Amino acid sequence: MKSATSIWSRLADVAGLVATPLALADYVALVSPHDGHARVDAVHDEIAGVRTLTLRPPRGWRPHRAGQHVTVQLAVDGRLATRTYSISSAATAARHITITVKAQGRVSRALVRDVKPGAHLAIGPASGDFVLSARHPQRSLFITAGSGITPIASMVRTLAAQGNVPDVAHVHYARSPRDVIFGDELRALAAAHPGYRLTIVHTRDDPRRFCAERLDELVADWRAREAWACGPASLLASVIDCFERAGRSAALRVERFAAVLAPVPPTATGGRVRFATSRMEARADGRTPLLRVAESAGVNAPHGCRMGICHSCDARLVSGSVRDLRTGELAEAGARVQICVCAAAGDVELAL
Amino acid sequence: MTNQLPVDIDDDAIEAFGRELDALQREIKCSLGDRDRRYIRRMITVQRSMALGGRLVIYASLPLMPAFPLFLGVIGIGTASLGLAKILENMEIGHNVIHGQWDWMQDPKIHSSTWEWDIVCPADQWKHSHNVLHHTWTNVIGRDRDVGYEILRVTEKQPWKPAYLAQPFYNALLALLFEWGVAMHDVDINAPLGEIRGRLAGIGRKASKQVMKDYVLWPLLAGPWFLPVLLANATANVMRNLWSYAIIFCGHFPDGAHVFTEAQVEGETRARWYVRQVLGSCNIAGGPLFHIMSGNLSHQIEHHLFPDLPSNRYPEIAPRVEALCQRYGVPYNKGSFSRQLGTTLRSIFRLALPTRARPLAAAA
Numbered sequence: 001m002k003s004a005t006s007i008w009s010r011l012a013d014v015a016g017l018v019a020t021p022l023a024l025a026d027y028v029a030l031v032s033p034h035d036g037h038a039r040v041d042a043v044h045d046e047i048a049g050v051r052t053l054t055l056r057p058p059r060g061w062r063p064h065r066a067g068q069h070v071t072v073q074l075a076v077d078g079r080l081a082t083r084t085y086s087i088s089s090a091a092t093a094a095r096h097i098t099i100t101v102k103a104q105g106r107v108s109r110a111l112v113r114d115v116k117p118g119a120h121l122a123i124g125p126a127s128g129d130f131v132l133s134a135r136h137p138q139r140s141l142f143i144t145a146g147s148g149i150t151p152i153a154s155m156v157r158t159l160a161a162q163g164n165v166p167d168v169a170h171v172h173y174a175r176s177p178r179d180v181i182f183g184d185e186l187r188a189l190a191a192a193h194p195g196y197r198l199t200i201v202h203t204r205d206d207p208r209r210f211c212a213e214r215l216d217e218l219v220a221d222w223r224a225r226e227a228w229a230c231g232p233a234s235l236l237a238s239v240i241d242c243f244e245r246a247g248r249s250a251a252l253r254v255e256r257f258a259a260v261l262a263p264v265p266p267t268a269t270g271g272r273v274r275f276a277t278s279r280m281e282a283r284a285d286g287r288t289p290l291l292r293v294a295e296s297a298g299v300n301a302p303h304g305c306r307m308g309i310c311h312s313c314d315a316r317l318v319s320g321s322v323r324d325l326r327t328g329e330l331a332e333a334g335a336r337v338q339i340c341v342c343a344a345a346g347d348v349e350l351a352l
Numbered sequence: 353m354t355n356q357l358p359v360d361i362d363d364d365a366i367e368a369f370g371r372e373l374d375a376l377q378r379e380i381k382c383s384l385g386d387r388d389r390r391y392i393r394r395m396i397t398v399q400r401s402m403a404l405g406g407r408l409v410i411y412a413s414l415p416l417m418p419a420f421p422l423f424l425g426v427i428g429i430g431t432a433s434l435g436l437a438k439i440l441e442n443m444e445i446g447h448n449v450i451h452g453q454w455d456w457m458q459d460p461k462i463h464s465s466t467w468e469w470d471i472v473c474p475a476d477q478w479k480h481s482h483n484v485l486h487h488t489w490t491n492v493i494g495r496d497r498d499v500g501y502e503i504l505r506v507t508e509k510q511p512w513k514p515a516y517l518a519q520p521f522y523n524a525l526l527a528l529l530f531e532w533g534v535a536m537h538d539v540d541i542n543a544p545l546g547e548i549r550g551r552l553a554g555i556g557r558k559a560s561k562q563v564m565k566d567y568v569l570w571p572l573l574a575g576p577w578f579l580p581v582l583l584a585n586a587t588a589n590v591m592r593n594l595w596s597y598a599i600i601f602c603g604h605f606p607d608g609a610h611v612f613t614e615a616q617v618e619g620e621t622r623a624r625w626y627v628r629q630v631l632g633s634c635n636i637a638g639g640p641l642f643h644i645m646s647g648n649l650s651h652q653i654e655h656h657l658f659p660d661l662p663s664n665r666y667p668e669i670a671p672r673v674e675a676l677c678q679r680y681g682v683p684y685n686k687g688s689f690s691r692q693l694g695t696t697l698r699s700i701f702r703l704a705l706p707t708r709a710r711p712l713a714a715a716a
Contacts, residue, residue, distance in 0.1 A: 018569045020561045021468035022400075030400055078389035080459045278465045279479070298455040300463040 064126030071124035090157035130255035145173035145231030290339035308341035320348035370623025406433030435591030443647025473535035481538035491632035530593035607695035629656035
């Protein structure tokens with residue numbers, strides 16, 4: 001059996017030679033150029049500067065779990081870039097997914113402003129473990145702020161679509177009523193499902209910062225709830241602190257949109273970075289992620305989340321050492337390092 | 353202070369010339385964007401469609417064989433399409449992608465680190481012999497292996513040997529089999545045996561796939577018409593060989609191109625390197641289609657000044673480079689295709705015989 005497979009795969013290799021030095025798929029792409037791409041079926045503005053894109057995923061797409069994210073590839077000014085977005089649609093919607101993008105940064109701005117219905121975008125598989133548990137707990141708590149609502153929106157929509165929303169308390173922070181993404185829909189869901197209790201705090205009118213006492217007022221029994229939190233780093237720091245003090249860290253899951261970086265010691269110095277495969281060199285300081293160094297040197301570096309989560313950018317450190325910008329720890333030659341969150345510590349050679 | 357380059361410009365002017373070229377390069381690099389990405393992607397789509405279309409037309413001609421003139425016409429169209437596709441792939445796409453001209457797009461599919469081209473020479477060896485040696489040591493005798501490709505005498509500064517008597521003959525052979533010449537280009541016969549073996553093994557792996565494709569698999573798929581398909585594919589490859597030979601030989605060998613000694617380039621500044629690239633390279637005049645089919649190597653001077661600038665930008669910077677050269681008094685060698693190829697071939701014939709240095713030889 002095994003030898004039969006190998007004969008077939010051998011034959012397939014030989015057949016593939018008709019396309020050499022390309023692959024057969026490169027010629028198939030002439031006929032169906034958007035194979036493996038998602039089609040943008042609709043765009044819809046949520047609030048000023050925030051737009052939802054409705055995507056029809058490519059064939060073979062494995063449905064996402066509520067709370068997961070997806071990488072999206074887009075050429076901006078001719079340069080291909082990959083960014084990660086939470087999926088905001090319910091996991092139960094089979095044919096489409098939505099991502100909700102805030103026009104902030106080069107790539108997100110282009111996604112919001114330039115992408116029209118009918119466009120095709122290469123997307124990766126849904127991934128991430130900031131997800132609803134298979135059996136949703138009897139009592140849960142969602143804490144979100146700003147565009148941090150997106151993965152939680154997917155969870156709320158999924159629970160609502162399944163028809164039984166258990167006891168869910170949701171605290172959402174936004175600057176003003178005009179800044180609440182999905183505001184009308186969430187309020188409607190809250191009205192329709194008694195189990196879903198939504199509290200929206202407008203920080204313009206109520207600037208009190210998040211803390212345990214404040215949470216006591218909003219959700220008195222929060223210590224008995226499993227919690228999911230997503231929002232800016234400052235909010236997440238307060239939430240984590242609050243749960244740690246209450247001895248409830250194990251009940252908290254957080255999702256970040258950017259890595260939390262440790263302070264870079266003033267003595268940190270960069271050096272010359274050699275990209276062995278591309279035979280290129282660049283100079284780097286001690287605080288710029290090597291992924292950015294590679295990109296500005298024109299080295300092709302595969303990557304995904306750009307925040308140290310997905311490991312798409314891992315590269316082998318051939319020589320020298322690099323500093324993990326999140327922890328300040330140094331990695332030595334031979335290690336596989338996440339170049340999106342590591343900076344050069346002296347001269348470095350990467351297998352890229 | 354005397355400069356050792358054959359131009360009458362003082363050192364300050366050379367440095368100013370260099371700064372202007374640096375600024376031009378920065379300006380173009382900053383303006384790269386969607387337009388350029390569309391250009392190369394469209395070029396790749398057109399090229400692949402022509403290659404596939406050509407092969408299918410060759411197949412379609414086979415049942416027409418009883419109507420022989422019609423068959424010849426149709427298989428001729430298919431073969432021409434395949435040959436032109438190979439030319440486009442090698443010249444405007446492959447050569448330029450492998451130079452890193454499109455690396456700025458960060459697209460793993462159109463990147464110098466991943467591109468392999470439709471020619472028997474492996475891309476990694478080409479990067480060494482061409483991008484590193486030829487582009488750094490352009491026209492420096494003893495360092496640039498492109499000076500006569502180490503088998504031809506293309507300048508009087510190369511001492512004559514009796515073997516050169518036969519060079520009109522093996523020059524023709526090189527033109528016909530150009531892709532094999534290019535493949536052997538990075539094999540240094542004076543290198544250690546292990547290194548030579550490694551290079552040859554790399555060429556062997558690449559070449560066997562190429563041969564398998566054009567001379568075994570596609571002909572086999574035609575069943576009883578094996579031979580006509582093989583001949584059509586061979587014709588397409590030879591078409592590509594002759595064309596790329598002609599364009600590439602016009603780059604540095606026409607009359608007026610300068611060659612240099614190692615002493616002349618010792619301690620060379622960036623600006624002097626620029627001057628040497630202009631002096632050693634020759635442009636070919638022509639229309640837009642001609643420039644594309646030549647991989648924009650018709651803008652050899654601009655390519656040698658900025659080897660990693662996307663080729664679609666050479667036509668727009670060429671008039672500016674020419675004006676700069678005129679202003680600084682750096683000779684800018686531009687001529688028609690027939691002039692550049694004609695003087696190149698004339699030199700190859702003339703230099704087969706022992707000649708004394710003519711007073712006007714290289715500096716004409």
